[in-house]
Amino acid sequence: MNQHSLKLRLVAGGIVAILIALAVAGGALVVAFERHVSRTLAQDLDIHLKQLLAGIDVDPQGKLVLMHTPVDPRFAEPLSGLYWQVDDDRGQLLRSRSLWDSAMKLPIDRLGPGETHQHEATGPGEQRVLVAERAVTLAMDGKPVIVRIAVAEDLARVSTASLAFAKDLALALVLLGCVLAAATWIQVSVGLRPLVALRRGVADIRAGRSRHLPSSVPAEVHPLVEEVNALVDAQEGEIERSRGRAADLAHGLKTPLAALAADASRLRERGEHEIARDIEAVGEGMARHVDRELARARVRGRARGAPAASTSVSPLVGSIIATLSRTPDGGRVRFENLVADDLRVRLDRTDLAEVLGNLIENAARHAAGRVRVTADHDRPSLAIEDDGEGIEPNQLARVIERGARLDERGGAAGLGLAIVQDVLDAYGWKLELSMSELGGLKAAIAPRFALLSHCSPSKETMPSSA
Structure with a gap:
């Protein structure tokens, strides 16, 4: 137990008080017993004295x-x-x-x-x-x-009787002390149980399983619960306002970016290819940041709200593959959806679609002719692999740095690795990059805790397509 534990301090204080009380009580009882024996001895002497007088x-x-x-x-x-x-x-x-x-x-x-x-x-x-x-x-x-x-x-006779009484009393006091110490431990544990419930309530709020602490608590901690709930409400309000400002800013930039893209297109038609390319690169970067802020604002709101419903993975992967198969990069590769039909994850369907869509799209862009999506039930995790050139092992750490992109070798703009990481962080997931057995890159997403489960497919999921 931690030396700064409140429970340890209360139990230690209770045991010290018990020891002091038992020591004082034991000494007082021994003194009282000696006086009792002395009075009995005096009474016996008085009887003998009267016999002699007679x-x-x-x-x-x-x-x-x-x-x-x-x-x-x-x-x-x-x-x-x-x-x-x-x-x-x-x-x-x-x-x-x-x-x-x-x-x-x-x-x-x-x-x-x-x-x-x-x-x-x-x-x-x-x-x-x-x-x-x-x-x-x-x-x-x-x-x-x-x-x-x-x-x-x-x-x-008095000393012998007092010593024998003190030995018997010491044994009884030791047993009594053990009982009182155990009772103190139980009392402190029961008394601190509401604090354990509060800790779990705060953990539920952080994990998105609850919005407020329960109000059915003892009167002594009820003011604390009210203050924490008020703080949570104030923080949620501030987050909501921040999301609104970020969304307003991002949407406000959409129109200027569209105008900028149109200007670049007109410049390209006039033969100003280099200037048009520079303007498109700047616009693409700004668009990526706008999309990222929109995604982060949405994910923050979900993480602080109700728990995300479980999503069936295989139908979602099939839907993404069906969409990408109609693109130039997706049309030239063969997709393999090896995820079990009954596999579900505790992520919102839209957020999971953004993550998987980004990773599968990048895998299709860099693949030579094959993209495979699998689920590892032992870890558990989801993995997207391709048979392309991959990334050098010494470059994996740089690629996964905040702000880097998986699609740096392509020209299309996407969510980028930063958005993928933001979404995964909001749900307690992580991204791991390694070399694939197919020869290219393997991007694996896995929960920091066991969030995957096997159950019957939900009625709300879409059928898998490849």
Whole structure:
């Protein structure tokens, strides 16, 4: 995908936003989980603390005794991570078996009656533990004694649970991210689909398959469609005006050219052959340019209008051959129409007749006695060949240059190669010149895309004649 693609930018932006959102959500969930585990741990410690408070007492000798210990078996397992400790201000100390031979280093704290304090401290083996403690006052030998009761649990439980939760959460977030990325791709693709339709609409306008963009588009792109359609209408209007001016100019020159030809004829009758020949050459060149501009104006109008109807090739070639057979050049050659009867092309019949007529006429003018018209269905293309002298291979490039003529060796005026190229360019076709197997020149016209098709002959086509 192109790095300047709007779709790529939208998808990349969406994925970046998804990654940021998932990272923030993941961190927040891990923190929330740690707080939840810490609260659960604190609640468990409070339960153990209440059990100790219910079992603490003083024996007749004034010693602290624990009538019953908490039921959690971890208190009896050495260094299990769950500990309790009871001491008083006279130095007496009771502790769980899990503490073994050590004691918890509790911070100096002033506890009020009935208050429960929680804080972190250092436990056995330098463990970080969460401590919950309370202070009670007991009577010993008639004197009040403050007893400090503490329960602690290793905080590694919180870290272990948080790490396990983070691993499970990471896997879930990765799967969620993939789903959201795919959803973003689909959303962007669906959202940009109207732009794809607009691109196809513009391509249809350029190809002559449509005159305007479709108006059934989302509201966000509807103003763009209206502006493009207005631009197309304005451009078509300008083209129409330009065609009109070109046609007016060309038709305006017809009469002066006819007068010029008449003057040349009178000069020739008076014996001024050289001057008459020069005037006729100038008039012929001007006539060619006029015919070319008329053809270009007509072809431009068709290319911007409705699509050209398909034309049956074989009957048209037969009609051209029948016409040329009545001319001096056509009467001395044998024409071969080898085009299949069911072959049709997407060109207007008049424009195709101008192209084929010009090429076949030039082939007849230069042929020694044979002109062949064939269709190559593999490329596909149409080819006009003759058995004349042909053109030197090193001259083919010069002949096909814009403005050159196929009939440079003859004296008759025709459309010329420039008009042929203009017509073909308007329909997306191309002209290729090469040496023919017959010995002369081969002029092949072929669409840049596959525009030839086989179908039943149209009722509108003329029968082939040779």
